[in-house]
Amino acid sequence: MDLLRIWQEIDIKDVQEHILMADDLFGFCPGCKTPGLKLQDLHTCPTCKREFKYVTSKDARGGKSAEVVMRLKKKLPHLTFVDYDDYERLSSKNKAADLFKNM
Numbered sequence: 542m543d544l545l546r547i548w549q550e551i552d553i554k555d556v557q558e559h560i561l562m563a564d565d566l567f568g569f570c571p572g573c574k575t576p577g578l579k580l581q582d583l584h585t586c587p588t589c590k591r592e593f594k595y596v597t598s599k600d601a602r603g604g605k606s607a608e609v610v611m612r613l614k615k616k617l618p619h620l621t622f623v624d625y626d627d628y629e630r631l632s633s634k635n636k637a638a639d640l641f642k643n644m
């Protein structure tokens with residue numbers, strides 16, 4: 542399997558509402574903060590029923606990123622892999638924008 546990173550216009554809110562955080566073994570649902578989710582073919586959060594469409598991983602930064610993404614893609618082929626730094630940057634940018642809106 543070859544992997545190619547593609548830049549795509551996205552709705553950050555949609556990503557925030559449907560993202561799964563994962564490490565090599567387990568997933569974490571940011572919606573209800575449930576840790577330890579089994580990754581294999583995980584489609585929805587068993588606790589809050591969040592539908593997962595995207596996955597990201599802190600481990601996929603730096604030199605080992607392709608290996609980590611490849612392993613996660615095998616367990617979660619239905620999810621779109623989101624770059625962790627991109628996601629964090631956009632999320633915090635959005636948080637700042639929300640802050641100003643309420644001032």
Ligand SMILES: [Zn+2]
Nearest residue numbers: 570573586589
């Ligand atoms: Zn959940």
